[in-house]
Amino acid sequence: MQEIEVTPLGAGQDVGRSCILLSIGGKNVMLDCGMHMGYNDDRRFPDFSYITQDGPITNFIDCVIISHFHLDHCGALPYMTEMVGYSGPIYMTQPTKAIAPILLEDMRKVAVERKGESNFFTSQNIKDCMKKVITVGLHESVMVDSQLEIKAYYAGHVLGAAMFWIRVGSQSVVYTGDYNMTPDRHLGAAWIDKCRPDILITESTYATTIRDSKRCRERDFLKKVHECVDRGGKVLIPVFALGRAQELCILLETYWERMNLKVPVYFAVGLTEKANNYYKMFITWTNQKIRKTFVQRNMFDFKHIKPFDKQYIDNPGAMVVFATPGMLHAGLSLQIFKKWAPNENNMVIMPGFCVVGTVGHKILNGATKVEFENRQVVDVKMSVQYMSFSAHADAKGIMQLIQYCEPKNVLLVHGEASKMAFLKEKIQSEFKIDCFMPANGETAVIKATHPISIDMSAKLFKSEMDHQNSQPPDPKRRRILNAVLVVKDSSMTVMDADEACEEAGISRHTVRFTSIVRLQDPGPVAKTAEHLFGLISSRLVDWNVQLNDLAISVESVLVKVEGTEEEKNVLVSWANQDEELGSSILTLIQTIDDGEVP
Amino acid sequence: MKEMTIMLDCGLSAQSILNFLPLPLVPSPRLGSLSNWLPRDCNDPQLEGELKECHGRVFVDSAPEFCPPLGKLIDYSEIDVILISNYTAMLALPYITEGTGFHGIVYATEPTLQIGKFYLEELVQYLEQTPKAALASRWKELLHLLPPPLSESFKPRCWKQLYNLTTLSSSLARIQTVGYNEKLDVYGALKVTAVSSGYCLGSSNWVINLDHEKVAYVSGSSTLTTHPRPMDQNALKNADLLILSGLTQVPSSNPDSMLGELCMTVVSTLRGNGSVLIPCYPSGVIYDLFECLSAHLDSSSLSQIPMFFISPVADTSLAYSNILAEWLSEVKQNRVFMPEEPFPHAYLVKMGRLKHFTHIYANGFNTEFRMPCVVFCGHPSLRFGASVHFVELWGSNPAHTIIFTEPDFAYLDALAPFQPLAMKAVHCPIDTSLNFVQANKLVRELKPANLVLPDCYTVPPPSLPHRTDLVIQQADHKVLVMKRGEVISLPLKKKKVKVKLSAELASCLTPTQIKPGVMLSSLTGNLVVRDNHFDIKMFEGSEGDSNQLLPVKSSQNSQFEWGTVNVDLFVQRLNEEGITDAKVEPSPSGYIIHLQNQDTVIQIDDRSTHIFCEEPDQKLRKHLRKVLSECLNKF
Numbered sequence A: 001m002q003e004i005e006v007t008p009l010g011a012g013q014d015v016g017r018s019c020i021l022l023s024i025g026g027k028n029v030m031l032d033c034g035m036h037m038g039y040n041d042d043r044r045f046p047d048f049s050y051i052t053q054d055g056p057i058t059n060f061i062d063c064v065i066i067s068h069f070h071l072d073h074c075g076a077l078p079y080m081t082e083m084v085g086y087s088g089p090i091y092m093t094q095p096t097k098a099i100a101p102i103l104l105e106d107m108r109k110v111a112v113e114r115k116g117e118s119n120f121f122t123s124q125n126i127k128d129c130m131k132k133v134i135t136v137g138l139h140e141s142v143m144v145d146s147q148l149e150i151k152a153y154y155a156g157h158v159l160g161a162a163m164f165w166i167r168v169g170s171q172s173v174v175y176t177g178d179y180n181m182t183p184d185r186h187l188g189a190a191w192i193d194k195c196r197p198d199i200l201i202t203e204s205t206y207a208t209t210i211r212d213s214k215r216c217r218e219r220d221f222l223k224k225v226h227e228c229v230d231r232g233g234k235v236l237i238p239v240f241a242l243g244r245a246q247e248l249c250i251l252l253e254t255y256w257e258r259m260n261l262k263v264p265v266y267f268a269v270g271l272t273e274k275a276n277n278y279y280k281m282f283i284t285w286t287n288q289k290i291r292k293t294f295v296q297r298n299m300f301d302f303k304h305i306k307p308f309d310k311q312y313i314d315n316p317g318a319m320v321v322f323a324t325p326g327m328l329h330a331g332l333s334l335q336i337f338k339k340w341a342p343n344e345n346n347m348v349i350m351p352g353f354c355v356v357g358t359v360g361h362k363i364l365n366g367a368t369k370v371e372f373e374n375r376q377v378v379d380v381k382m383s384v385q386y387m388s389f390s391a392h393a394d395a396k397g398i399m400q401l402i403q404y405c406e407p408k409n410v411l412l413v414h415g416e417a418s419k420m421a422f423l424k425e426k427i428q429s430e431f432k433i434d435c436f437m438p439a440n441g442e443t444a445v446i447k448a449t450h451p452i453s454i455d456m457s458a459k460l461f462k463s464e465m466d467h468q469n470s471q472p473p474d475p476k477r478r479r480i481l482n483a484v485l486v487v488k489d490s491s492m493t494v495m496d497a498d499e500a501c502e503e504a505g506i507s508r509h510t511v512r513f514t515s516i517v518r519l520q521d522p523g524p525v526a527k528t529a530e531h532l533f534g535l536i537s538s539r540l541v542d543w544n545v546q547l548n549d550l551a552i553s554v555e556s557v558l559v560k561v562e563g564t565e566e567e568k569n570v571l572v573s574w575a576n577q578d579e580e581l582g583s584s585i586l587t588l589i590q591t592i593d594d595g596e597v598p
Numbered sequence B: 001m002k003e004m005t006i007m008l009d010c011g012l013s014a015q016s017i018l019n020f021l022p023l024p025l026v027p028s029p030r031l032g033s034l035s036n037w038l039p040r041d042c043n044d045p046q047l048e049g050e051l052k053e054c055h056g057r058v059f060v061d062s063a064p065e066f067c068p069p070l071g072k073l074i075d076y077s078e079i080d081v082i083l084i085s086n087y088t089a090m091l092a093l094p095y096i097t098e099g100t101g102f103h104g105i106v107y108a109t110e111p112t113l114q115i116g117k118f119y120l121e122e123l124v125q126y127l128e129q130t131p132k133a134a135l136a137s138r139w140k141e142l143l144h145l146l147p148p149p150l151s152e153s154f155k156p157r158c159w160k161q162l163y164n165l166t167t168l169s170s171s172l173a174r175i176q177t178v179g180y181n182e183k184l185d186v187y188g189a190l191k192v193t194a195v196s197s198g199y200c201l202g203s204s205n206w207v208i209n210l211d212h213e214k215v216a217y218v219s220g221s222s223t224l225t226t227h228p229r230p231m232d233q234n235a236l237k238n239a240d241l242l243i244l245s246g247l248t249q250v251p252s253s254n255p256d257s258m259l260g261e262l263c264m265t266v267v268s269t270l271r272g273n274g275s276v277l278i279p280c281y282p283s284g285v286i287y288d289l290f291e292c293l294s295a296h297l298d299s300s301s302l303s304q305i306p307m308f309f310i311s312p313v314a315d316t317s318l319a320y321s322n323i324l325a326e327w328l329s330e331v332k333q334n335r336v337f338m339p340e341e342p343f344p345h346a347y348l349v350k351m352g353r354l355k356h357f358t359h360i361y362a363n364g365f366n367t368e369f370r371m372p373c374v375v376f377c378g379h380p381s382l383r384f385g386a387s388v389h390f391v392e393l394w395g396s397n398p399a400h401t402i403i404f405t406e407p408d409f410a411y412l413d414a415l416a417p418f419q420p421l422a423m424k425a426v427h428c429p430i431d432t433s434l435n436f437v438q439a440n441k442l443v444r445e446l447k448p449a450n451l452v453l454p455d456c457y458t459v460p461p462p463s464l465p466h467r468t469d470l471v472i473q474q475a476d477h478k479v480l481v482m483k484r485g486e487v488i489s490l491p492l493k494k495k496k497v498k499v500k501l502s503a504e505l506a507s508c509l510t511p512t513q514i515k516p517g518v519m520l521s522s523l524t525g526n527l528v529v530r531d532n533h534f535d536i537k538m539f540e541g542s543e544g545d546s547n548q549l550l551p552v553k554s555s556q557n558s559q560f561e562w563g564t565v566n567v568d569l570f571v572q573r574l575n576e577e578g579i580t581d582a583k584v585e586p587s588p589s590g591y592i593i594h595l596q597n598q599d600t601v602i603q604i605d606d607r608s609t610h611i612f613c614e615e616p617d618q619k620l621r622k623h624l625r626k627v628l629s630e631c632l633n634k635f
């Protein structure tokens, strides 16, 4: 099969849920299985009926690969495995396997317990689903079956995020998931080697921007928090237990340390210690600096950040509190919000996306009053801030990744259509390669032709290698190979002609031509030979022309000078295979005789 | 062909250090008062003070020296690649990579690098914290006058002092870390893969793949279930060559029963109000010992007994062990999903049952230290480190016990400079590496075409000459035996190399069937060489063609002739083409055809035809070429 097909079921010209079907060399791979956080209905999950209308989809999917723990990349996984029915292999990194179930459970609670949704997966579903997961290490080559190979590369973005290289036969694809090309506070930058895939499927969230760097947004965040506590205000940061919470904690911790601030910072997250524990144990996935210093000080053992107690809500004076859940739809974060909202000195910072219907969504849309079930109305006078800290590659980063891995085609997903189109133009003009951006449900078909892997006999290899090594290195030089392909018992081997004849049990018949040119070139024979050598080598740039003992040789062509002081006989001889070269040299020497060339 | 020199591991023989006197942390009156030893009838003044006698044994009073790998066998600057299997097999790395002109690549897994680093740093720090002013060397010249075992020292003149931290860190900086099952392309010539060997954190065996050959190198491996990731045997199967090394050093001891004995000894000593000293390395089996021993103390109602872990790198060791989850057994890996630390020693530290200190003089040690207790500390040779201190301190008290678990040193030799000793000494060597039963089973399952063994595996161990079962069976496969200091050639004949043929060029080829099952096709293309890889691409002429002044392009589709020329047919065809002056004469090897009018001679033999044109008439020559070509088979 020469074609590779890519069909987004999600993330095709949108930033919702990532779920991409890849068909390569007769294998079908699902890349991510995300959930759309903006919908409450069927549109939330990928349309698995696209894969098959009836029966289990296990027969149609060879494996599922999850790039990282964000719900827009793994949120539909329990639905797919436990409710739609998929029992094949699922691959992800170890941190993803550890953290994904916690986020899935958080989301499940919001959906079922708060919004009363039915037909949603259960806690047990999540557990059963995770049991099917196989973990992969970075750069580990994993054979899914005898033909399908996958390999993970570091992607930055979040703890455990990976890009995946997928190969069947000589065809290969790289899927980036979300990635980040600049190292940040606790993660390193994405890296990939020159694996030259047929297709690079890359996210394009920030396709058109050379973004205001993440550093700027962080500075902005710190400035706002600092200003608020300076005027004695209280800052509420609703978060989910894992991921952004730890990032922001590191940010505040180092800032507090540097600025020597005394205002208390509290962390009121259900799993406080446990959550940070994940980060401590997966320290090998963080950046160099954290890894180097972790024995002296684990970055996730926070000095300034203390556990929160409910009684602190009414404490006077400034404070900063991280509290769950992240969308202000229930629990402690909502409770604190109700108390602090009416005071204009206070501030709430929403560091992530909020689902329609949640208090978070309402206040982000400018609601100045929020009404609750028990007819309680809360005035929102506190300052409301939204800040995105997600680490994605910007246009520059995407171009850089293309440079790293040298794909033959690029396919854009996880971005807005108009911005994708802009980036597509840029990629095509800059790299002179094709770029695709299929919409959801649309299939991009990409031709992939590949060299065939054959054998070369050791004898021929050695002689070509010797030839190669005898010359100064020059990457532009192209050597002409004149050899024979032997097809025998379904094996293919290139050999030199003599070997090939022997292999086939036949005798080779060599044909040679010799012509004699008489030259009037008074002087010693050696001088004539040198003269001819100079002439021939000047006409044959890049050929290996040699002069030995009055004989000039290039490939199988031999030019030999004989005769006396007065008259020279020049013998020009060559094998049939060098007919063009031999006859050209002969003509050249004849023209000297005719006096055309001095 | 693809010339490569690969070095498999670079261990260091540390046995030499047993010949030296221990280096105590605080001056020891006992060691200081040992009498000088001189050979009878020898009054070499230079030897004076170099040798001391303790309880009938002679020791060298000097900074301990190590025996690095034999340097004369190979030129280190010629080594392309060094593969390190585990952190116990890299002690000699700085001797090889630093100051030798070495410029190759060193591969090791991340845990091997990290643990190896603190393993070696510990060793360097032990020696640096107890420096010796004088270096004894005269004794090396007078070996024949010395008593055994000193007289039997292996090439003591080659022994070297240990490197320093700077040399160590620049050597370690050369290591490139690899993951298990990561296929590494080495200079385009071969592929190297580390696979889990089950022996310790990050330990690996290596699979080296050439295009058509597979070499498997088995180093320290274990099939027992301890803390590391299990051994991957599948990857090692059906190799053309299997190099087997790293078998257990104590083939007659079973690690499980040794562990049981250790626990029992500890409990009975503690019950007798004595303390226990366990000399150890800073990583490896100690993790299992912490786990098993604490559980055993619990079940013996001795939970209140403190365990001390004293090493300059104790904190690093404990910290690293808990962040390397991906390199651990499944049970341990699953703990991080809870999330709990994979090893219980994190919990033991938190509860204050396991206390770790860098030194015995570190802050807080004196206030925390209480007896009875269990002390884990280095070095297992009892020549330096805190273990020297504790043997000196407890040696005279029969209530205490020293338990030897590390198999690297003969325990009686280790104890020799401390004799006489009242403290109990118990030998419980725990070596989880393959024993002979496991190794024989492994070889049977891996089915290598050729097996390479060190000579010591072909005969029973010297200490157990009657145990003929303690050898590697040699039936069923070709066996090659390696001896120390010997170079052997391994039987790998390279017949073919993989190259890439472009699809475009392949589609242009028109193979000719020569006989059933054999087809030949001449092939003309551009050969592109990149990182030792050959690509054959569509012929586009040579790069310089545009500035070539000779029309030499298009040797495309040139074919090869085979078989013999039917001379009659050839002459007949010449006639048909209007060349009628051919005169055929037999020659000793075939025929000579003379074209009288053109001064042209065609010499036809069975396997060759040579056309001489006296008159350089290219038109005639090309004509003859065409006719001849029609009279020959081609492909």
Ligand SMILES: [Zn+2]
Binding pocket: A068, A070, A073, A157, A178
């Ligand atoms: Zn993401």
